[in-house]
Amino acid sequence: MVSPDNPLVLVGAGNMGGAMLNGWLDAGTDPAAILVIDPKPSDAMAARLAAAGVRCESAAPEGVTAGILMLAVKPQIMDTVIEGVKKLVGPRTVSLSVAAGKTLAYFEQRLGGAVVRSIPNTPAMVGRGITGAVANAEVSAEAKDEIEKLLSVCGPVEWVEDEALIDAITAVSGSGPAYVFYLVECMAEAGRKCGLPADLAMRLARATVTGAGELMHRSPDAAATLRQNVTSPNGTTAAALSVLMAEDALQPLFDCALRAAADRSRELAG
Template sequence: MSLETVAEKGLVLLGCGKMGGAMLAGWLKGGLPPSSVWVLDPHPSDWLKGTGVHLNDGLPDSPAVAIVAVKPQMMGEALPGLRALGNSTTVFLSIAAGTPISAFEAAFGAQSPIIRGMPNTPAAVGRGITAIVGNPHVGEAGMDLAEALLSAVGQVARIETEDQMDAVTGVSGSGPAYVFHLIETLAAAGVAQGLPEDLAMQLAKATVAGAGALAEGTDETPTQLRINVTSPNGTTQAALNVLMDADSGFPALLPRAVEAATKRSKELANG
């Protein structure tokens, strides 16, 4: 199944908030005709109204894909609107956190092709990463289609089993918040050392963004990159002695943070 098939048969988007809107913008920019898109959203934004898509205007008979992009607490009210598409060739792609594939099989029918995805918020600027996993009815063509669609907002990674999704949530789904907090605290630390607030924040944002881009844009590992900028007995080494402390530094804190997020993801999935 290709993007040309999506243009021909149609795409349904249930929910067009920040994440759904970012994806829709990417698809339209990539050439998907607005006439091939049906959006169901009770509170459409002015931007959405101006895209030319079918808005709250029924559904096509057998769309190539139906994407669930509503918040988990809205599932009960929103999912029945797509039930007529179940147990057919339409591929359902969910990007709703904490909702397992089994819940969609119950809502749409056990024979429905269903893919569960976990994107993260950098998708809003085309720099996200989404992990995906499908049920046995999806097939390789359906997974390829999901990957092609989600590539509009960043990278896509396939995981082997759905139970890995909780750990994905702990690392990349919730991960941007960890980085934002790093920026906050790094800037505050600069202020504590005498920098003006605006300068400290500018330095912190650019440092984190630049380091991330460098880590992605080189073949060297993050470990080697760290070694490259750490002179023996220099300023960076003095800081890393604190951050790499086994009891109070990143090696102790980050595993606890990811474990807490993973545990909470499991709790949400189990109701």
């Protein structure tokens, strides 16, 4: 589906687009089959493109029909960007969005044809992301497989049939890294209040969260099992969890927080 004649066109080579591009190149994608459109790539990205031999243009060139058109720009500028690149869409082009709040219908109305809406998250920048995705009825099984290969260079892909679930995916994983970062901030601040120097408290919190994440990544056990494994009866961990797991504590707080994120995702979609 993607070839030098019908390239994989990446519109926007910022954090997310750049992470995807690096993953494709590292996975052995033919640089001649990639076209990047970005008026102001970073110096590091420009050097990466030049070294890999990937064509980069500041605007959509004439005479090009994309095999896959990946839109990796902020939702706020999507209207303007689409006007500039819609000429790249042909009858067999699949349009792939990684922008929050832009629905399948939004892209169908402006680009037509096959559309995939996806929600990756920022750990994609280190190859440890996860992406939720939904395809419209025009996306063939072959095209869906190709899209999954492209997205999976940065982590697993979870497909849903109901587009409404994308709002919940956005709330859980799309926005989720920020919750974890804030958890580290809270742990470090609580450690400081217990008497630790602030820099030591932060180092301990960061290492604990990243280490726990790696343990969970490698272990087949459920999160609840891992929690139980580190919780001795009547011990220090149990004392802390008695606070965090109280009826009015962390779970209802997360319920409210994720509901707010999902609601905002629906609002952005109009």
